[in-house]
Amino acid sequence: MEGWKLKEGTISFKQIDDFEVMSLIFRALGPSSARTTSYKFCFFKSLLDNLFNADNRNLSIPFRNIFTTFTSIYYNLIVKWDLFQMSSKNNTVCSIRKIIENFVVEYPQLNGTFIPFESLKSSLQIELINRVQREGMKYVIGAFYGDTNGQIFNFSKKERIVWLNPSAYKTLVRQKNMFEKINYFEWMKFLEKCNENDKLCRLTSKIDESTKRINLTQYRDFLFYSGQHRCAYCGKELSISKTKTPVDHIIPWSFVKDDKLWNLTLSCKSCNSKKSNKLPKNNFIRYAVRRNNIIQQKYKNTNLVKLDFKNYSEDKYKKIYESALLNGFDDEYYICKYNENYLLI
Ligand SMILES: [Zn+2]
16 A cells, blocks of 8 residues: 555554554564665654553544654664665665754754754754654655554544554554564664664664653652652662662663653662662552652642643553563562652652
């Protein structure tokens, strides 16, 4: 299907099982479907990274969310790592690389030392996202829709929204880790064809960490000043030197791929590094849910809370925890029995 020409994709969703979803996705990512650029891999990563931001009622995700992630990934891969995203056979660069390169030339403050996308001024971020989204709307969304027979999501360019097929959504969440790895593998194979060897070292980290935020200050400040002064896991008193206090992802970042207040807490350095990629025990999530209820009530007019809790629900958080277990995350991290007192603010 020549999906990229479509203004909207509205094929009725069928109830599809895990194997049908896998087969659609594998085919879309695999070598049998057309790929002159890496757009589809970047798009699929952006979709996976935004799964938990889908609206609770109708599983919609605004283009804006997807293209914010998409732009951040490409900005870091292209400007920081100089990775070509189009087969060198074509002797040209892909249109999104051109957009990003022109942007960097246009704004002299971006020349010289590399500034990660997340650290750009928000006006610059918005400008670049607008440009990339215009191009991505033309060539990326419809193409992926076509490659997956319209059974993973529907979309409308007018409303600038994708709607996920509920049964596909379930599979994507249940098998998130696997889909992510397959996408990385195909993307890496593709990048190996487009780039010289010296650019290809540490390729998984370059892709996987392309959206990792360095600066979580606003979360540290929020949690600290709203009253969390102890490590959520061992209860150790936290230093007032707040830049050194780790902001911990309760369900590991490597699963959620996002920084949202409902999944963040403060911890001491030792717990933060020992916990690393592990999940806390199930009862900790009950405390976290209670803490989140308090935040939502007490700080409902705060922008950060409004924004971060927009698509949050207690049930969803518990399901994300269960999915992380299902995706192979270890839940052996020890927590102190008094820890509810430490987590609550
Ligand atoms: Zn601790």
